[in-house]
Amino acid sequence: MSDSWAVDVQDVSKNFGDVNALDGVTLRVRQGEIYGLLGPNGSGKTTLIRMFVGLVEPNAGTVTVLGQRMPNVAMLSHVGYMTQAAALYPGLSVEENVQFFAAINGAEGGVRAALEFVKLYDRRDSVVSTLSGGMRQRLSLACALVHKPQVLLLDEPTVGVDPQLRVELWDGFKEMADAGTTIIVSSHVMDEAERCQRLGLILFGKLLTEGSPSEIRARAGRPTLEEAFLSLSQSRA
Amino acid sequence: MSGKRVAAITKRLLQQFRRDRRTLALLFVAPIVILGLLGYLIRGSASAPAVGIVNEDQGPLGATVAAALARSSEISTTTIQASDGDSKLKDGSLAAYIVFPPDFSSQAQAGTIAPDVHLEGSQPGTIAPVLQALQEALLAVAAQAPGSSLHVLPHVTYLYGGPGFDTLDYFGAAFIGLVVFFLVFVVTIVSFLNERSQGTLERLMASPLRRGEIVLGYMLGFTVLAVIQSVEVLVFALAVLKVHNSGNVALIFGIEALMAVAAVNLGIFLSMFARTEFQAVQFIPLVIVPQFLLSGILFSVSTEPKPLQVLSNVLPLTYAVNGLRDVMVKGADLSSGSLQLDVGVVAGFIVVLVVAASTTLRRRIA
Numbered sequence: 001m002s003d004s005w006a007v008d009v010q011d012v013s014k015n016f017g018d019v020n021a022l023d024g025v026t027l028r029v030r031q032g033e034i035y036g037l038l039g040p041n042g043s044g045k046t047t048l049i050r051m052f053v054g055l056v057e058p059n060a061g062t063v064t065v066l067g068q069r070m071p072n073v074a075m076l077s078h079v080g081y082m083t084q085a086a087a088l089y090p091g092l093s094v095e096e097n098v099q100f101f102a103a104i105n106g107a108e109g110g111v112r113a114a115l116e117f118v119k120l121y122d123r124r125d126s127v128v129s130t131l132s133g134g135m136r137q138r139l140s141l142a143c144a145l146v147h148k149p150q151v152l153l154l155d156e157p158t159v160g161v162d163p164q165l166r167v168e169l170w171d172g173f174k175e176m177a178d179a180g181t182t183i184i185v186s187s188h189v190m191d192e193a194e195r196c197q198r199l200g201l202i203l204f205g206k207l208l209t210e211g212s213p214s215e216i217r218a219r220a221g222r223p224t225l226e227e228a229f230l231s232l233s234q235s236r237a
Numbered sequence: 238m239s240g241k242r243v244a245a246i247t248k249r250l251l252q253q254f255r256r257d258r259r260t261l262a263l264l265f266v267a268p269i270v271i272l273g274l275l276g277y278l279i280r281g282s283a284s285a286p287a288v289g290i291v292n293e294d295q296g297p298l299g300a301t302v303a304a305a306l307a308r309s310s311e312i313s314t315t316t317i318q319a320s321d322g323d324s325k326l327k328d329g330s331l332a333a334y335i336v337f338p339p340d341f342s343s344q345a346q347a348g349t350i351a352p353d354v355h356l357e358g359s360q361p362g363t364i365a366p367v368l369q370a371l372q373e374a375l376l377a378v379a380a381q382a383p384g385s386s387l388h389v390l391p392h393v394t395y396l397y398g399g400p401g402f403d404t405l406d407y408f409g410a411a412f413i414g415l416v417v418f419f420l421v422f423v424v425t426i427v428s429f430l431n432e433r434s435q436g437t438l439e440r441l442m443a444s445p446l447r448r449g450e451i452v453l454g455y456m457l458g459f460t461v462l463a464v465i466q467s468v469e470v471l472v473f474a475l476a477v478l479k480v481h482n483s484g485n486v487a488l489i490f491g492i493e494a495l496m497a498v499a500a501v502n503l504g505i506f507l508s509m510f511a512r513t514e515f516q517a518v519q520f521i522p523l524v525i526v527p528q529f530l531l532s533g534i535l536f537s538v539s540t541e542p543k544p545l546q547v548l549s550n551v552l553p554l555t556y557a558v559n560g561l562r563d564v565m566v567k568g569a570d571l572s573s574g575s576l577q578l579d580v581g582v583v584a585g586f587i588v589v590l591v592v593a594a595s596t597t598l599r600r601r602i603a
Contacts, residue, residue: 053443073445081443087436105446141438 036196296342425504463497483568
């Protein structure tokens with residue numbers, strides 16, 4: 001049955017020293033789903049995403065990705081991970097960065113498609129240190145998806161990206177999801193959250209509520225997701 | 238100019254250091270460690286060069302000079318057989334031996350004495366004390382002799398090197414390796430640290446790359462640079478500076494390349510213990526300087542105080558320096574047991590570092 005779940009998190013807890021980063025989180029993400037993790041800074045979103053790639057091991061509970069218990073290095077060629085800060089090699093060109101991440105993930109080709117997806121193909125020869133913040137963010141995204149992963153993890157992917165391009169990127173995510181890619185995205189941006197099929201609200205390391213954007217609005221009895229989010233956060237705080 | 242604004246900068250600086258214990262330790266501990274080590278090396282190196290005395294003189298003069306030499310504080314003498322002299326120089330148990338020929342006393346009657354001085358020659362620090370002690374002993378004897386118009390013409394031979402050897406010839410051999418070791422170490426530690434601080438290491442760890450693959454990839458990449466640098470340094474030293482070389486150039490290059498690989502791995506390993514470039518640079522005085530002082534490059538290991546000799550003998554740089562000197566000054570090749578040990582120790586050190594770097598890598602990322 002776990003086959004249909006791309007990511008399966010069962011009762012996961014993690015503490016760093018005496019800080020409880022995650023406290024008994026259980027959630028599942030279907031294959032081809034766009035799942036949004038919402039929560040304020042320091043709520044545990046990034047820790048959860050890092051668990052999906054085995055960078056953090058839970059103190060309790062299990063994380064299963066594509067049917068494999070994490071951490072599992074062999075699994076990682078099917079996972080794409082875009083870190084919160086654009087992690088790139090500033091001395092390499094745009095194209096060289098993407099080529100490198102393709103190579104370490106064992107992918108052949110796909111560099112041009114990835115660069116076209118983030119609208120950076122024309123800038124492929126530019127050295128990264130000359131790019132703007134938004135361009136780096138897009139390049140970081142290209143590096144995360146160049147090997148056509150089955151699960152794409154995006155930690156605040158569109159910070160610094162202008163609204164026009166954000167819309168285009170989300171259209172791209174939708175296309176990828178329709179083709180079967182599972183996308184898990186953490187965000188503060190509510191119009192992004194609106195585009196997710198399901199949302200998980202995380203607060204103080206706990207999964208507060210889960211559901212489609214309309215379900216969450218209805219549960220909180222508020223007209224917008226932002227108000228719903230604030231009211232649900234306050235009711236538990 | 239506002240005093241308050243200046244004070245704000247000063248205060249901020251001191252606040253930062255208050256939380257950076259490592260830098261504070263470096264500022265206040267490292268000078269004591271380095272100066273203490275240097276002082277101990279220089280003051281504690283009491284062991285004078287070992288000199289063998291061969292007295293074949295049929296007259297009384299040889300014994301008189303030998304007794305004067307034995308009283309000298311600059312050398313420590315032992316009586317040996319002439320036939321053992323060269324082998325004792327080669328195995329390092331003697332820095333020199335002095336032969337008073339059978340006609341030594343009759344030479345003195347004739348007005349010119351010519352003792353044979355055989356110097357090992359590869360340790361610059363040992364030559365001057367030997368010649369000086371001999372000079373003083375002969376002068377003391379001559380002063381007692383009646384009708385003192387005694388000429389002293391010691392006949393000096395060198396096992397290695399020669400009178401034409403200058404300081405660069407002695408130090409050049411070791412410095413060739415040291416320059417490469419030091420620069421490669423700094424470049425590696427800083428770029429591996431960049432990988433961590435720019436966040437790309439986290440990406441690498443979230444990819445199918447294995448730890449060993451990262452360490453080996455780094456090692457090969459920097460080895461390419463280090464090899465080019467080694468060639469450059471070697472060509473410059475031999476062709477432009479004309480540093481003396483009695484050995485095989487390919488062998489020198491081989492040892493240099495080994496040192497470079499060791500430096501790469503030392504850099505990767507130590508970068509695990511630094512969070513910023515600033516902290517990484519702090520490893521230089523703590524890791525490189527003591528190794529440099531103890532490597533025998535300036536002070537021969539055999540004249541170091543005993544506790545420091547123990548330390549020198551476990552540090553890999555000592556073996557690398559010794560290996561380069563064996564080849565360039567003594568003309569040793571791979572059939573030499575001493576060189577085999579040197580190369581073996583450096584190679585073993587590399588293996589230990591690769592394993593250590595690979596195992597520390599994951600622990601330090603999370």
